[in-house]
Amino acid sequence: AVNAGMKYIAFTTKHHDGFCMFDTRTTDYRVTHPSCPFHSHPRANIAKEVFSSFRRRGLAISCYFSKSDWHCPWYWAPGFPVTDRNPNYDTSEHPDIWEKFVRFVHAQVEELMTGYGPIDVLWLDGGQVRPPDQDIRMAELASMARKHQPGLIIADRTVGGEYEDFITPEQVIPEKPLSVPWESCITLGDYWKFFPNDRYKSAANVIHMLVETCCKGGNLLLGIGPDAEGLIPSEAASRLLEIGKWLKLNGESIYGSRPLSPFSMGNVRFTSRDRHAYAIVLNNSGKAPPPAEMEIRGIEPQPGSEVILLSDGQPVVWEKTPNGFAVLTGDRFREDQPAWVLKFRVSGN
The missing domain is CATH 2.60.40.1180 (Golgi alpha-mannosidase II)
Incomplete structure (x- = not known):
C-alpha cells in the first residue's frame, strides 16, 4: 500500500451479509468464533491486524461498517418473508424488534471505536437505514463514536444531513467540482469482491481517474478484493505498484492539492x-x-x-x-x- 502511494485504507469490518471481520461479542457470526476455521489463527481478529499494520506504516484508518445486516434476526426476522434488502417486517408494528437491532448496531460500532486503536473515518454503508422507517438514532450513534474517537469523520452514506461529513459517489467521478467534501469509490476491477480472472483497469486508467478526482477536489477510494487467502492478486498488485511509481515522481501535484x-x-x-x-x-x-x-x-x-x-x-x-x-x-x-x-x-x- 505504501509503495502504491496510498494514504489511508478503508477496510470492510462488516458488509450487508453481517459477517464480522472483528472479534465482536454481539454475534457468533464472526471470524473469531469457533465455528469459523480461521478462528484458531493467532491473527484471527483480521480488522485489528489490518488496522494496526497500516497504522504502523503511517496510513490513516477508515472503518467501513454496514448498518444493514441480513444475518441479524432483528433485521431479517424469522417468520417474515424476505422481499428486498430492507427489514422484512414493519418496524412501526414491531418497535421491540427494531429497538433490539438499534442496540445491536450501536454495540458493534462501540466495539470498533474502543478496541481497535485510533480511527480516522467511520464509513457507514446501508443508506436505506434512515428515518422514518429505519431510524438508527444517528445523533446518539455519532455522539458515542466521537466520544471515543475525537475528531472522527463520519460518512452516513447517501443519507445526507449533518452526519454525512463527505459524500461518496460510487463508480463515477462528478462532472464538476462539488461544494462539499467528497470521495469517489471505484473498483480496480469489475467487482467489489474478489472474482477469478477479473478485468483490472490499467495503471494509466487509474492514474487518469485519480487526476480527474483531485482536480475537482475529491479523494479516490480504490476498491480491491483480496482472494480467499487474503492475498491481493498478482495482476492487481502489479497495477498498484505502477501507480505508485508515477506518484513517487508526481505526487506533489496530488497529495494535499x-x-x-x-x-x-x-x-x-x-x-x-x-x-x-x-x-x-x-x-x-x-x-x-x-x-x-x-x-x-x-x-x-x-x-x-x-x-x-x-x-x-x-x-x-x-x-x-x-x-x-x-x-x-x-x-x-x-x-x-x-x-x-x-x-x-x-x-x-
Whole structure:
C-alpha cells in the first residue's frame, strides 16, 4: 500500500451479509468464533491486524461498517418473508424488534471505536437505514463514536444531513467540482469482491481517474478484493505498484492539492498546492511520443518565472501564447508516462 502511494485504507469490518471481520461479542457470526476455521489463527481478529499494520506504516484508518445486516434476526426476522434488502417486517408494528437491532448496531460500532486503536473515518454503508422507517438514532450513534474517537469523520452514506461529513459517489467521478467534501469509490476491477480472472483497469486508467478526482477536489477510494487467502492478486498488485511509481515522481501535484480554475481544459487538469499551480497533461495516446510543442490553455505562469517538469525537477523552455503558454517537450517527456506534470507559479501567487 505504501509503495502504491496510498494514504489511508478503508477496510470492510462488516458488509450487508453481517459477517464480522472483528472479534465482536454481539454475534457468533464472526471470524473469531469457533465455528469459523480461521478462528484458531493467532491473527484471527483480521480488522485489528489490518488496522494496526497500516497504522504502523503511517496510513490513516477508515472503518467501513454496514448498518444493514441480513444475518441479524432483528433485521431479517424469522417468520417474515424476505422481499428486498430492507427489514422484512414493519418496524412501526414491531418497535421491540427494531429497538433490539438499534442496540445491536450501536454495540458493534462501540466495539470498533474502543478496541481497535485510533480511527480516522467511520464509513457507514446501508443508506436505506434512515428515518422514518429505519431510524438508527444517528445523533446518539455519532455522539458515542466521537466520544471515543475525537475528531472522527463520519460518512452516513447517501443519507445526507449533518452526519454525512463527505459524500461518496460510487463508480463515477462528478462532472464538476462539488461544494462539499467528497470521495469517489471505484473498483480496480469489475467487482467489489474478489472474482477469478477479473478485468483490472490499467495503471494509466487509474492514474487518469485519480487526476480527474483531485482536480475537482475529491479523494479516490480504490476498491480491491483480496482472494480467499487474503492475498491481493498478482495482476492487481502489479497495477498498484505502477501507480505508485508515477506518484513517487508526481505526487506533489496530488497529495494535499486543491482544485484550480479552469480545472480542466482539453487533456489538461489543474491543481494547486503551496502557492504553486500544476498542469497535469494526460497522455491519451498510449505510448506514442508527445508532440514537440505542448500548449497549455486557460492559464499562464508568472512572466519570467520557471516552469518545472515535476518528474525530474528541471525547468522546461516555455513561451506565452494568446490562450495560455506552450512548452517544448523533448526526450524528458517520456512516452511511457500516463501523465506529465508541469509546476509553476501564476500571477497573484
